Amino acid sequence: MKKRLTISGLALGVTLLGVGFSNTFAADETLRSLAEKNGIYVGAILNSQWFSGGLPGNYEQIHKSQFNVVVAENEMKFDATEPSEGRFSYGNGDKMVKYAQQNGMRVRGHALAWHSQVPGWVNNYRNDKQKLLKVLKNHIQNVVGHWKGKVAEWDVVNEAISNNEPMWRSQSVWYQGIGPDFIDSAFVWTHAVDPDAELCYNDYNLEQGISPKAKAGFLLEQVKRWVKNGIPIHCVGSQTHVEDTTTDKHFIGSPDSLRALAKELAKLNIKLKITELDIGFKSGINVSKSDLERQGKTFREYLDIVLEEPNADTYLIWGVSDKWSWLGGLNRQKGLIYDDNLKPKPAFDSILVRLQTFEPPKDTTVTDTTKQDTSVTDTTKQDSTIAIHQTAGPGSVTTHVAGHTLFIAGVKSAKVEVFDMQGRPVFSGKCETGALELKGVSEGVYMVRIREQSASLVRKIAIK
Numbered sequence: 001m002k003k004r005l006t007i008s009g010l011a012l013g014v015t016l017l018g019v020g021f022s023n024t025f026a027a028d029e030t031l032r033s034l035a036e037k038n039g040i041y042v043g044a045i046l047n048s049q050w051f052s053g054g055l056p057g058n059y060e061q062i063h064k065s066q067f068n069v070v071v072a073e074n075e076m077k078f079d080a081t082e083p084s085e086g087r088f089s090y091g092n093g094d095k096m097v098k099y100a101q102q103n104g105m106r107v108r109g110h111a112l113a114w115h116s117q118v119p120g121w122v123n124n125y126r127n128d129k130q131k132l133l134k135v136l137k138n139h140i141q142n143v144v145g146h147w148k149g150k151v152a153e154w155d156v157v158n159e160a161i162s163n164n165e166p167m168w169r170s171q172s173v174w175y176q177g178i179g180p181d182f183i184d185s186a187f188v189w190t191h192a193v194d195p196d197a198e199l200c201y202n203d204y205n206l207e208q209g210i211s212p213k214a215k216a217g218f219l220l221e222q223v224k225r226w227v228k229n230g231i232p233i234h235c236v237g238s239q240t241h242v243e244d245t246t247t248d249k250h251f252i253g254s255p256d257s258l259r260a261l262a263k264e265l266a267k268l269n270i271k272l273k274i275t276e277l278d279i280g281f282k283s284g285i286n287v288s289k290s291d292l293e294r295q296g297k298t299f300r301e302y303l304d305i306v307l308e309e310p311n312a313d314t315y316l317i318w319g320v321s322d323k324w325s326w327l328g329g330l331n332r333q334k335g336l337i338y339d340d341n342l343k344p345k346p347a348f349d350s351i352l353v354r355l356q357t358f359e360p361p362k363d364t365t366v367t368d369t370t371k372q373d374t375s376v377t378d379t380t381k382q383d384s385t386i387a388i389h390q391t392a393g394p395g396s397v398t399t400h401v402a403g404h405t406l407f408i409a410g411v412k413s414a415k416v417e418v419f420d421m422q423g424r425p426v427f428s429g430k431c432e433t434g435a436l437e438l439k440g441v442s443e444g445v446y447m448v449r450i451r452e453q454s455a456s457l458v459r460k461i462a463i464k
């Protein structure tokens with residue numbers, strides 16, 4: 001279970017008083033640093049192009065500074081790790097594990113038993129149950145054994161449920177050859193090899209309701225049975241590949257439905273993880289600024305589940321930049337939080353500001369067994385309205401609000417963006433004279449981000 005870390009007194013001092021800014025701007029707070037304050041994991045895949053060295057240098061820079069959990073897009077799948085029978089290939093996975101270790105990131109392993117991306121030699125045993133059992137067990141023992149203690153959690157079984165009606169996916173080689181018990185066996189074998197790893201069942205369309213007719217409802221019944229039978233399952237991964245609501249009339253998923261699943265899983269002592277989030281638009285449509293802002297709101301609503309539900313701890317996005325995304329194949333576009341030029345989109349801001357402003361309920365004390373931190377006292381509450389003046393040492397930036405005017409000292413030409421406490425943008429403008437009228441912003445508490453070139457800082461302000 002995660003620990004609800006509140007913002008420490010030290011961090012608060014830095015944030016509000018501007019202590020320690022030796023340059024004009026402090027280093028940006030990152031999704032990662034804020035995720036860690038909130039005791040959650042925020043991650044993105046390493047795209048296949050990263051493994052082949054086909055990405056610009058700032059991709060990795062962004063990845064390691066913004067995220068604290070990582071998963072390989074394709075490189076730990078069956079066809080990548082055992083391309084021919086009994087011959088294992090770990091080079092790419094090892095490369096990612098090393099990168100994660102060097103950068104203090106958690107590693108997810110994806111995926112052991114899946115019907116897709118299995119090599120042809122496995123499919124040849126489709127009608128031989130005994131052989132297939134041996135193949136799956138041998139694969140798990142080798143792959144999980146190789147990364148034992150290094151991969152913190154595995155998608156042991158991926159997408160075993162049919163998409164059309166609540167039943168098993170009958171075309172899966174594992175289901176056809178072995179029957180539904182392949183799932184129970186895969187969990188037991190994985191646990192036997194690495195008893196410390198967290199083991200997940202992972203699937204998509206789980207944000208579409210928990211009625212018995214929905215996929216998540218069917219899954220819940222199976223999880224209940226697995227738990228009752230002592231099958232070592234610890235988490236459900238919700239892929240959460242969703243389409244922006246206004247461009248798909250048939251879209252029926254929602255953050256509320258996924259939250260309902262999290263709550264049901266909590267009763268079974270099972271975690272919920274968001275493992276492959278993207279929120280795409282239909283290919284070919286013109287995506288406007290307000291579309292991107294609405295997309296940001298949806299990203300935030302899914303994040304709220306992870307922040308607020310005690311048994312949810314992971315928010316993992318299936319890609320970094322829209323330029324390298326699998327969504328094209330789904331007839332979708334622009335589903336990630338960085339644009340084609342690796343510039344943060346409104347969705348990035350929305351997530352960042354939400355992580356900055358989230359205040360855990362006062363009485364939440366949850367013990368984290370996966371992270372090493374100790375409890376920190378919440379000293380933020382009494383300060384929520386005092387962040388109007390910030391003064392720092394020489395060369396620093398000072399901000400001050402009077403009425404609707406924001407005064408900024410220490411910058412020449414700055415872009416100013418104001419967000420409400422849910423991370424929605426409410427104002428943006430340029431400040432070149434040291435003062436800026438925050439037109440149209442109503443009374444209340446906001447986050448303001450001031451950017452000069454690539455440096456930026458974020459402050460809480462109150463408009464009275």
Ligand code: XIL
Pocket residue numbers: 048073074158239276326
């Ligand atoms: C996708 C990858 O992103 C693509 O590069 C690959 O061609 C197909 O698989 N559900 C999963 C992921 O569990 O493994 C899939 O990844 C996306 C859907």
